[in-house]
Amino acid sequence: MSSHADHHEEHCPVARSVDVVGDRWALLIVRDAFDGIRRFGDFQRNLSVSKNILADRLRKLVDANILEMQAASDGTSYQEYVLTETGLGLFPLVVALRQWGEAHLFKRGEKHSVLIDTDTGKPVAYMAPISRDGSHLNPARTLVRKVK
Structure with a gap:
């Protein structure tokens, strides 16, 4: 690898x-x-x-x-x-890659496989990082604390 x-x-x-x-x-x-x-x-x-x-x-x-x-x-x-x-535990990673690919690598209307929630029969909702208070996070709201 x-x-x-x-x-x-x-x-x-x-x-x-x-x-x-x-x-x-x-x-x-x-x-x-x-x-x-x-x-x-x-x-x-x-x-x-x-x-x-x-x-x-x-x-x-x-x-x-x-x-x-x-x-x-x-x-x-x-x-x-x-x-x-x-x-x-890799499931969220696979879902995130799938959703990024759907958003950025397919033309509008182009067919692709879809991940379905078996409880609802509907596509899985978009996954995004959230803060502890439930608000959506973007890169500007995060930082990496480096090891010293």
Whole structure:
């Protein structure tokens, strides 16, 4: 995923996160896992990625505790890749990337997949950072406190 040797030396949470999931294939594997894909062959067919790249990214995601391997849910001898609690925590990131892409990478009226809230049957509301008092935050209202 990253050539950065030891992300634990990095003080920036964004940099550490990118070291783990900042690769195209890693993020698409996580996206597919949220969509219910669990088996190596299904990831490969859906992503059209080479077996060696897929095997490498799956191993790194398992090593990072984002995915775990489990016996197949259908009782066969296959192994499945399942999101861990850590992996499930990536859901807001995947939604934010989706919503940014919808807003900036599609022409008006151009068709694309839509994330639906299964309780309401409607598209998921736009996600934005909010302050502790519930007001929307923009970059001008935030700062990063650097490690000294």
